[in-house]
Amino acid sequence: MKIHQYDVVIVGAGGAGMRAAIEAGQRTRTAVLTKLYPTRSHTGAAQGGMCAALANVEEDNWEWHTFDTIKGGDYLVDQDAAEVMAKEAIDAVLDLEKMGLPFNRTPEGKIDQRRFGGHTRDHGKAPVRRACYAADRTGHMILQTLYQNCVKHGVEFYNEFYVLDLILTEVDGRRRVAGVVAYELATGELHIFQSKSVVFATGGVGKVFKTTSNAHTLTGDGMAVAYRRGIPLEDMEFFQFHPTGLAGLGILLSEAARGEGGILRNADGERFMERYAPTIKDLAPRDIVARSMANEVREGRGAGPNKDYVLLDLTHLEPEHIDAKLPDITEFARTYLGVEPYTEPVPVFPTAHYAMGGIPTNVDSEVLADNDTVIPGLFAAGEVACVSVHGSNRLGTNSLLDINVFGKRAGKAAAAYAAGADYVELPEAPETEIAATLESLRTSDGSENIAAIRKDLQDIMDANVQVFRTEQTLREALDVIATLRERYANVGIHDRGKRFNLDLLEAVELGFLLELAEVITVSALHRKESRGGHFREDYEKRDDENFMHHTMAYLDPESEAEGVRGVRLDTKPVVVTRYQPMERKY
Amino acid sequence: MTTEIAEPASKVELPSHLSGDAGEIPSFECTIRIARFVPEQDEEPHWEDYQVTMYGTDRVLDALHKIKWEIDGSLSFRRSCAHGICGSDAMRINGRNRLACKTLLKDLDTSKPITVEPIKGLPVEKDLIVDMEPFFQSYREIMPFLITTGNEPTRERLQSQEDRARFDDTTKCILCAACTSSCPVFWTDGQYFGPAAIVNAHRFIFDSRDEGGDLRLEILNDKEGVWRCRTTFNCSEACPRGIEVTKAIAEVKQALFTRAF
Numbered sequence: 035m036k037i038h039q040y041d042v043v044i045v046g047a048g049g050a051g052m053r054a055a056i057e058a059g060q061r062t063r064t065a066v067l068t069k070l071y072p073t074r075s076h077t078g079a080a081q082g083g084m085c086a087a088l089a090n091v092e093e094d095n096w097e098w099h100t101f102d103t104i105k106g107g108d109y110l111v112d113q114d115a116a117e118v119m120a121k122e123a124i125d126a127v128l129d130l131e132k133m134g135l136p137f138n139r140t141p142e143g144k145i146d147q148r149r150f151g152g153h154t155r156d157h158g159k160a161p162v163r164r165a166c167y168a169a170d171r172t173g174h175m176i177l178q179t180l181y182q183n184c185v186k187h188g189v190e191f192y193n194e195f196y197v198l199d200l201i202l203t204e205v206d207g208r209r210r211v212a213g214v215v216a217y218e219l220a221t222g223e224l225h226i227f228q229s230k231s232v233v234f235a236t237g238g239v240g241k242v243f244k245t246t247s248n249a250h251t252l253t254g255d256g257m258a259v260a261y262r263r264g265i266p267l268e269d270m271e272f273f274q275f276h277p278t279g280l281a282g283l284g285i286l287l288s289e290a291a292r293g294e295g296g297i298l299r300n301a302d303g304e305r306f307m308e309r310y311a312p313t314i315k316d317l318a319p320r321d322i323v324a325r326s327m328a329n330e331v332r333e334g335r336g337a338g339p340n341k342d343y344v345l346l347d348l349t350h351l352e353p354e355h356i357d358a359k360l361p362d363i364t365e366f367a368r369t370y371l372g373v374e375p376y377t378e379p380v381p382v383f384p385t386a387h388y389a390m391g392g393i394p395t396n397v398d399s400e401v402l403a404d405n406d407t408v409i410p411g412l413f414a415a416g417e418v419a420c421v422s423v424h425g426s427n428r429l430g431t432n433s434l435l436d437i438n439v440f441g442k443r444a445g446k447a448a449a450a451y452a453a454g455a456d457y458v459e460l461p462e463a464p465e466t467e468i469a470a471t472l473e474s475l476r477t478s479d480g481s482e483n484i485a486a487i488r489k490d491l492q493d494i495m496d497a498n499v500q501v502f503r504t505e506q507t508l509r510e511a512l513d514v515i516a517t518l519r520e521r522y523a524n525v526g527i528h529d530r531g532k533r534f535n536l537d538l539l540e541a542v543e544l545g546f547l548l549e550l551a552e553v554i555t556v557s558a559l560h561r562k563e564s565r566g567g568h569f570r571e572d573y574e575k576r577d578d579e580n581f582m583h584h585t586m587a588y589l590d591p592e593s594e595a596e597g598v599r600g601v602r603l604d605t606k607p608v609v610v611t612r613y614q615p616m617e618r619k620y
Numbered sequence: 621m622t623t624e625i626a627e628p629a630s631k632v633e634l635p636s637h638l639s640g641d642a643g644e645i646p647s648f649e650c651t652i653r654i655a656r657f658v659p660e661q662d663e664e665p666h667w668e669d670y671q672v673t674m675y676g677t678d679r680v681l682d683a684l685h686k687i688k689w690e691i692d693g694s695l696s697f698r699r700s701c702a703h704g705i706c707g708s709d710a711m712r713i714n715g716r717n718r719l720a721c722k723t724l725l726k727d728l729d730t731s732k733p734i735t736v737e738p739i740k741g742l743p744v745e746k747d748l749i750v751d752m753e754p755f756f757q758s759y760r761e762i763m764p765f766l767i768t769t770g771n772e773p774t775r776e777r778l779q780s781q782e783d784r785a786r787f788d789d790t791t792k793c794i795l796c797a798a799c800t801s802s803c804p805v806f807w808t809d810g811q812y813f814g815p816a817a818i819v820n821a822h823r824f825i826f827d828s829r830d831e832g833g834d835l836r837l838e839i840l841n842d843k844e845g846v847w848r849c850r851t852t853f854n855c856s857e858a859c860p861r862g863i864e865v866t867k868a869i870a871e872v873k874q875a876l877f878t879r880a881f
Contacts, residue, residue, distance in 0.1 A: 536697075
C-alpha cells in the first residue's frame, strides 16, 4: 500500500479540476488524480461558447446575465451564487485569454461574441451576443489551454488513477477530510492520498441514459463516492436534455448552430418553435426546446422513416459562414449520418446532456453535509457540484463558465484551507472496504453481464425518466432499477488480471450508475410539479407554494422515501435576492 | 465578424425521404482481427479473430465494444467521448492510424478481416493500450503554453482576425498521437520529438501574442528536432482532425531559416 501526502488533492482533470489545479498548484503542494489522461475529459466536447457580459459587440451587463441565469433555471437558482458567477464571468474569460486561449476575434481584434439560447438583453427583450467562443470547439480550447497552463506551472498529475473512496474522519464531533483512496488502472494497486483539502471535480453522470452526449466515462463517480459517505445530493431530478443530439447517436450539435441562425423544422417543414416560444423561437432555453421537439414527435410530426426525430436546418446559411463558425459539428453530421448540412437538414433529437444537481456546495465551493454545515477541507466544482447556479435548467455556455468560476474558487479555497490546517489522522487501513469490493468483483463468477444490466438501465431511464415523466413511469423505473440492483449483486466479469482491468472498472462504474439512477428517479417522484428540465405530465404547472425548494437526497439505511428503502429526502430553501419568481415565457 | 441573417421561412417543402419511407437498417457480418497482448501471459502479441454482426452506421469502436461487452470482457482499449474529440482511441486499423470512434465500418472492406493493432512506437501495456508518457514528455518539452513578457493588460490582448487565423489549423490538435505514431522516423528513434510536439510548438510560434517562439525554435533545432522529419506525409494522412501536419513542420523549418535568434 502506497501512501502519498499532499496539501491539496484534486480529483478529476477536466475544466474545473485543472482550473482549480492552476490556483492550488501555485500556492501549495497539489496533486491531480484523474481516471483519464487530462486532455481526454469531456470539457473538450463542449462546443458553443462561454458567456460573459464583456459587451464587446453590443450593450450588455452582468446583471442581465444574472437574471437570464435565474429565469433560465426556472427560479430554482440560488440567486447569490448566480450573481457571483455572472459577475466573475468577465474575469474568467479574460483569465483564459491571458493564458493563451485563441478566441475568435471581432474586426477590432477583441474577443468576439455570439448569441446563445436564453441569453437576452435587458431581462428578456431580445437575444444578446454574450457567448465568447473559439469556432465550435470552445471546450476543446479551454481544456487544452488549462492543460497547457498546468504544464507551465508544473502541476503534478496522477494519470489513470481512479478515486473510489473519500476518507472522512470525525474530529471533535465533526467529520473532516483525511484523504482519498485511489485505484491505479495500470497496476491494479490501491493508493492512499492523505491530504488537507480534497477537491471533487469528476464531472457528470450522463451514462445513466441511453441517448446521451456524454462520454462513456461519465458515470457519476464523484457523486456516488460522496453519497456513499453520507453526503447529500441536491436536485438530482433535474437533468438537462440538449435539444440537438444527432438522431440515434446522441452526439452533440451545439446550440451555436441555432445561435448562428439555424432553425428546427418538423416533418411538415414547419418551423415549429414559432408556436412554443413566439419571441425568441429556436433560441429558447434547452428544456423548452427539447420538450417542444419531443412533443412534435409524439404528435406525429416527426421526420424520417420512423418519424422519431426533427430536423436542424442550416441550408439557408452561407456555406462559408457554416465553415467559419460551425466546422466541427457539420463534420459530425457528415461523418456519422452521411448528411451534408449545406444542402440537407440534419436529423436531431434531445440527448441527455447535463446534471444540474450534484454535491451541494456554497459559493466558496465548500461541500455541505446538510443544508448549511460545511465539511472542513472538502470542496467540489463543476458538473459534479450543485452551487446551485443552474437551478432546474442550465443555460447554454453556463457550464464552461461554471467550471472556470467555481474551479478557480475551489482551487483558491482549498489552498487557503490547507495553509491553515493540519493533516487529519488516517483511520487504520482506510482501503479495506474498497479492497474487498474490488476483490469480490474481480474474482466473481456470477451469471449476470455488466453490459446487459447497463443497457437495461439506460433503456428504462430513456423510456421513463426523460423529457416527459409521470408518477407511473417513475414508479416503473424504480421497480426496474431495484431488479437491476439485485442482478448486479450476481455480476460476473471476464478479466481476472490486475493490469488495466477495464472490465472491473466498468463493473464499479455500473454500481455508481445504478445508485445514482435511483436517486434521480426518487427525487423526480418526490417533485410533484413541472419546473425547468423536470416535466411531470401529471403535474404540468410549476408549484412555488409547495416546491420552491431544493431536493436533498441522503443515503440512509434507516429511512424510506417514495417507497424506496435506504433513501432519505429533505428540502433546502432557495436563496432569493432580487428576483421574485415570475411566469417563465419566452 | 457578425453577419445578420435573413429570417428563414416559417414553412418549407421537404424532400420526401424526410417525411416518409420506412427503411430497414442494413446489417452485415464482419471479422475483427485484434492484436492481443498481456505482458504477464504472452511473450509477444498474437492475433485473435472475432465475428460480429454490425449495423449501417457502426464504427470500429462499436465493434470493439460489442466484443468486449458480449464476447470477451478482458479486451482492453482506451476510449471516452466516442466522437473524435478526446483523442483516447487512436489505433492502427487496417494498417493505418485512425480513431476507432471516427472510422465507420462501412468505409472499410468488410469482406476481409479488419485488423486492429495498437499505435506503433510506444510500449504496449496491454492489448490496444500503449504507454503515452513518452509522447506527452515530448509535448511538454516544447513549452506548450503562451509565453509573454511585461505587464498583463487589464482587458484581453488584441489580435486581428488574420493573426488569429494564422495558427488556427494547429489549435485543433487533440493529442491522440495518431501522427507521431505513424512516423517512420519516430518508430526507429523514440527520441525524435515527433509531429504532435512540433504541431503544438507551431501553434505558439505563429500566435502573434506569444513571445517565446525563439526558445521553442531553439529546442526544435536540436538533432532530435524538426530536421529529422523526412516529409513522408504519414502524419498528415493520419491526423483525425485534418491538420496539415507536414505543412506545419515545414513552416517551423522555414522559421528556423528566417528568424534570427
